[in-house]
Amino acid sequence: MQTRQSLLFTLLGFLVFSACTTPKRAMVIKSNNQYYLYNPGSTYMHPELTIYHNSDTTSQLFIKFFTEELLFNQANPEQALQASLNISYQLYDITDDKLNPTLIDSTTYFRTVEKRNIKKVLIVPLFFRANAGRDYTLKVVSLDNNRKASHTASLYVEKRTKTSAQNYKLILTQGGSPLFRQFISKNDFFKIVSNRIHIDSLYIRYMKNDLPLPAPAFSLTGEKAFNFRTDSTWIIPYNISQNYTFGPEGLYYIQADTSQSDGLFLMNFGTNYPKIKSAEAMLNSLEYITTSVEFKKIKLESNQKLAIDNFWLKLGGNADVSRELIRVYYTRMFFANYYFTSFKEGWKTDRGMIYMIFGQPNYITKNAEMEKWEYYNTQSARSVEFIFNKVPSAFSLNNYELQRNEYFTSFWRQAVDIWRSGKVYSAEE
Numbered sequence: 001m002q003t004r005q006s007l008l009f010t011l012l013g014f015l016v017f018s019a020c021t022t023p024k025r026a027m028v029i030k031s032n033n034q035y036y037l038y039n040p041g042s043t044y045m046h047p048e049l050t051i052y053h054n055s056d057t058t059s060q061l062f063i064k065f066f067t068e069e070l071l072f073n074q075a076n077p078e079q080a081l082q083a084s085l086n087i088s089y090q091l092y093d094i095t096d097d098k099l100n101p102t103l104i105d106s107t108t109y110f111r112t113v114e115k116r117n118i119k120k121v122l123i124v125p126l127f128f129r130a131n132a133g134r135d136y137t138l139k140v141v142s143l144d145n146n147r148k149a150s151h152t153a154s155l156y157v158e159k160r161t162k163t164s165a166q167n168y169k170l171i172l173t174q175g176g177s178p179l180f181r182q183f184i185s186k187n188d189f190f191k192i193v194s195n196r197i198h199i200d201s202l203y204i205r206y207m208k209n210d211l212p213l214p215a216p217a218f219s220l221t222g223e224k225a226f227n228f229r230t231d232s233t234w235i236i237p238y239n240i241s242q243n244y245t246f247g248p249e250g251l252y253y254i255q256a257d258t259s260q261s262d263g264l265f266l267m268n269f270g271t272n273y274p275k276i277k278s279a280e281a282m283l284n285s286l287e288y289i290t291t292s293v294e295f296k297k298i299k300l301e302s303n304q305k306l307a308i309d310n311f312w313l314k315l316g317g318n319a320d321v322s323r324e325l326i327r328v329y330y331t332r333m334f335f336a337n338y339y340f341t342s343f344k345e346g347w348k349t350d351r352g353m354i355y356m357i358f359g360q361p362n363y364i365t366k367n368a369e370m371e372k373w374e375y376y377n378t379q380s381a382r383s384v385e386f387i388f389n390k391v392p393s394a395f396s397l398n399n400y401e402l403q404r405n406e407y408f409t410s411f412w413r414q415a416v417d418i419w420r421s422g423k424v425y426s427a428e429e
Contacts, residue, residue, distance in 0.1 A: 034364040036152065038339050038355065045069050045151040047142055048180040052169040053159055054195050056132040059166075061155075062178045063087065063142065065122040071147035072115045081115040084145035087124065091157075095134045098368035104136075105129060123177055130159050137368055154366070156397045162196040163255070164262040165397070169193040173243050182396070183341060185271040186247040191240065192254075192264075199238040199256040205230045207251040209269065211344040213287055214353050214402070217386070218409040223350065223401055226343055226393065228253060251343065253395070265395040269345055274337030276330045279305045285333050285347050286311065288357060289419045316422045328424045332356045342396035350402035354386050357415050359426055361386075371400060375427035384411045384427075 036042035048064045070083040088108040092101035105128060113122055130136055136157035143150045158164050170179035173189040184190070192202070207229050215223055228251070236244075238256070246252050249270055255263035276282060283304055287295050294311070301307035309322075316322030336352035337345055346352040354373065361373035369390050376383030386408075388400035418425045 032365065034366050035361060037364055037366065038335070039360050040335060043151050044071075044147060044149040045142060045144060047151055047153075049140060049153050049155060050178055050180045051138070051155060051157055051166050052178070053130070053167050054127070056196070057129060058127055059130040059157065059159065061089065061126045061128060061138065061140065062180070063124045063126070063140070064177070064180055065124070065142070067115070067118055067120055067122060070113075070122075070144055071149075073146050075146070076112070083113045083115070085111045085113070085124075086141075086143040086145060087111065087126065088141050088143075089126070089128065090139045091128055091130065092137045092139070093134055094137055094368050101137060101368065121177070130157055132159055132162075134159055156368070158397065161260065161262055163257050163260040164394075165264050167194055167196050168254075168264045170264075181341070182265060183267045183269055183273055184246060185268060185273070186245070186249075187271060189243045189245045191243060192238070193240060194256070197256045201256075202236050202238050203255045203258050204234055204236065205253040205255075206232045206234075206248070207253075209250045209267070209344070211348060213348055214350050215404065216408075217354065217402060217404055217412050218406050219404050220406065222404055226395065226399075228395065262394040265343060267341070267343070274334055274341065274346065276334055276337075279308060281333075282308055282330060285329075285356065288353065289416050315420060321422055325419070325422065325424060329356070329419075332359060340398065340400075342399045343393065349400070351388055351400055354402070357412070357419070357425060359424075362427065377427055377429075384408065 040046060046066065046069060050062050051059060052062070053059045065085070070085075072081040072083050074081060076082050076084075086108060089106070090103060091105040093104050094101045096102075107128070109124075109126060111124060128138070136159070138155045138157050140153045140155065141150055142153075158166055161167075165182075169192075171177070171191045171193060172179055173191065179188075179190060205228065208231050211226075215221055231250075246266065246268055249268045252266045252268070253263055254266065270278070270281075272278070283298060286298065286308070290298070290311070298304065298307040298311060312322040312326055313319065316325050333347045333352075333356055336347040336349070336355045340346035340349045340352040340355070342349055347356060351371070351373075358375055362376055363374035365372040371388045371390075373386045373388070374383060375385075387403045389403065391399045391401050393399040415425045
């Protein structure tokens, strides 16, 4: 019994510190393969990026580098411990044709940084020209010159209106850095800055976070459109020096002008999000691989930690195999949260669901309107493709919907059966 009770606690602690590692896998070489987008092991660097519109003609890109991921050496005239960065971007106008964008700007910056002058993170702000009333994509390549490691990101730049989310800059009170993601916690205090919107008051709508799991990949009903159900509203005076915080977990929609449909959408999914540290978080995602009877039984148990342990031990057959199943399953859940959070937790999105069950795609094609993921086994030559269409939303620029099809039934059931047989599903095996 002691072994069973300790299994979940051990893995909960493990997941916090090992979230940036994933199982090794063979690389698939194909032209134009963007597999690296959701493969954290493809590069040493994992910078975070966000965009803020300063005016009708200029915008600002913020890049946050993690110091421990940069290589510092003394191969410089000063013989000081320095990191050397190249940051280049290409700005494409997609207003008139998303599939054939027009390159309108391209620039490269060079930056050296002495280790003694920075702490855990390095934030680099860059300005670029983007005109009001237009839509863009911004391709950003960050290169660590010392390590010869790079990171590529593609960001959507929405500048059609003055009231969309990128017109608000949130600055964390502690440290004074921009907020790089839309999720916050009760411990976050921040200031709200906007140069393009005249603000006297902020109108806040709140919704409890009770959004359901996505429909199965083979469902014919598809996903229901997200409808923000307002549970409460309030108005607060706006002051650029005021510190704001939203304590209760849930969804927040902030507007300076309620006559417009868009605004700033923030999510509070708990203090540790996107990490997986609670039994409740680990339990809910089991719904993908359990029967409805199993899931209800686990949920009704008074000791849910023990019930989750018993579920994984039953699948794995012994503690060692079960630990590996837990490690991979919840590491995938962490990265689903990290990559795919939209107006709900990343693991609850269509892409997050597929990522958790099938793992990292072998092959990714992405443009301004869609993503195509391909999984295939080189030995059996069996493959499956999932297509996700970008769906415009006032609440998220990261909202994609799966093209569902009955054809996926056998692939889905095979993947779930492999998990339930005590093995990690991988399309390559």
